[in-house]
Amino acid sequence: MKRVKTGILGLDQMLGGGFLSQTANLVEGAPGTGKTTIGMQFIYNGIVQAKESGIVLTFEEFPQQYYRDAAAFGWDFRKLERENKLRIIMSSPEVTKADLENIGGRIEKLSQDIDAKRILVDSLSHFERLSQDPVELRSIVYSFINALKREGMTSVLTRESPALLGEAESIDEDMPFIADSYVLLRYVEIESAIHKALLVLKLRGSNHAKDIRQFTVTNRGIEVQDKFVGREGIMSGSPRSMAEAFRQAFPGPS
Ligand SMILES: Nc1ncnc2c1ncn2[C@@H]1O[C@H](COP(=O)(O)OP(=O)(O)OP(=O)(O)O)[C@@H](O)[C@H]1O
Ligand SMILES: [Mg+2]
Numbered sequence: 434m435k436r437v438k439t440g441i442l443g444l445d446q447m448l449g450g451g452f453l454s455q456t457a458n459l460v461e462g463a464p465g466t467g468k469t470t471i472g473m474q475f476i477y478n479g480i481v482q483a484k485e486s487g488i489v490l491t492f493e494e495f496p497q498q499y500y501r502d503a504a505a506f507g508w509d510f511r512k513l514e515r516e517n518k519l520r521i522i523m524s525s526p527e528v529t530k531a532d533l534e535n536i537g538g539r540i541e542k543l544s545q546d547i548d549a550k551r552i553l554v555d556s557l558s559h560f561e562r563l564s565q566d567p568v569e570l571r572s573i574v575y576s577f578i579n580a581l582k583r584e585g586m587t588s589v590l591t592r593e594s595p596a597l598l599g600e601a602e603s604i605d606e607d608m609p610f611i612a613d614s615y616v617l618l619r620y621v622e623i624e625s626a627i628h629k630a631l632l633v634l635k636l637r638g639s640n641h642a643k644d645i646r647q648f649t650v651t652n653r654g655i656e657v658q659d660k661f662v663g664r665e666g667i668m669s670g671s672p673r674s675m676a677e678a679f680r681q682a683f684p685g686p687s
Contacts, residue, residue: 434639437485437551437587440478441471443657444616447633447642452587452614456637457578459557459608461592462618466629467650468591470506471616472553473499474654475589477508480518485550488543488586489521490529492559496521506654517547526560530573533580544584552581556591557608571607578611613637618648621667630667631657 436451445451452458460468476487489499499521503510513519520543524532532538543549554560560577564570581588592608594617609615615635621628631648633641645667648657664672 438478438483439471439475440482441474441655441657443646443648444471444631444655447631447644447646447657448614448636449639449641452589453636453638455582455585455587456613457581457588457590457611458614458616459590459592459612460616460618461594461609463594463620466618466620467648467655468593468618469502469555470650471618471655472555472589472591473503473506473508473510476519476551476553477503477506477510477513477654479551480513483550486518486547487520487551487553488540488547488549489519489553489555490540491521491523491555492526492529494523494555496523506652508654520547520549526563529560530563530577533577540580541584544586549584549586552586552588554581554588554590556593558591558593561592561608567607571611574608575611609635614641619667620670621661622671623661623664630661 435454436449437454438445438451439448460471462468473489476489479485479487491499500510510519510521514521522539522543529540532540557574560574561570563573578588578590590612612635614633614637617632617634619630621630629648629650630645632645644660646657646660648655661667661672666672
């Protein structure tokens with residue numbers, strides 16, 4: 434099956450090569466964990482490594498913000514736009530919804546203009562404000578991601594999770610089920626320092642790595658490192674060393 438590489442080595446490895454073509458991929462995490470960076474890197478690497486044009490659709494930040502943030506990683510988004518390999522558009526969830534319901538809407542046109550194969554939607558959380566009713570919302574988001582697939586695009590949808598540290602978010606909700614893959618970014622505290630962890634919770638139709646990897650944001654973008662060796666409790670935000678956990682679980686005679 435064709436894989437759509439993010440170009441982020443460790444992540445592609447965890448995904449068994451990359452996302453599946455024409456799927457919707459949810460990247461969720463607390464503020465500042467690196468959701469937008471992963472998305473921009475997916476778009477940038479798509480253009481320069483895979484020769485696939487891309488769209489960035491934003492509901493909150495102005496396009497200027499993306500030019501600036503991308504430039505900090507050495508990615509020249511303005512140049513790519515001039516070369517018709519990239520489009521950054523700001524819209525409202527309402528307009529986007531109406532747009533995708535009509536044949537020949539703006540996104541369809543843009544996508545055809547530059548033959549876009551990838552799209553970053555930053556963020557789905559804004560889109561989710563379209564309805565308070567979970568059943569209606571599910572149907573709205575479902576049509577939205579299907580419209581993106583219909584256009585032949587593989588999407589990364591970012592989503593904010595409120596929890597910073599502590600309890601893992603409950604995944605007892607719709608969005609992870611609607612999405613084809615689900616990547617979670619978390620802050621974890623180890624020896625009084627904050628680290629970032631990444632895990633792939635789901636990848637429909639394919640095997641994926643189940644372990645939790647550390648990652649950092651560098652001036653080249655996201656870099657995924659090794660597993661957290663000898664740590665447990667990462668999901669709870671406060672890993673203890675295995676040895677310590679073992680001692681607690683099996684206390685010796687005192
Ligand atoms: N050039 C850079 N070098 C190193 N770190 C950077 C660089 N640019 C941004 N960062 C850091 O990367 C982190 C992730 O930023 P990013 O905007 O991707 O997060 P986010 O999850 O999208 O946040 P938000 O929820 O606010 O949208 C930030 O903490 C930021 O400080
Ligand atoms: Mg962001």
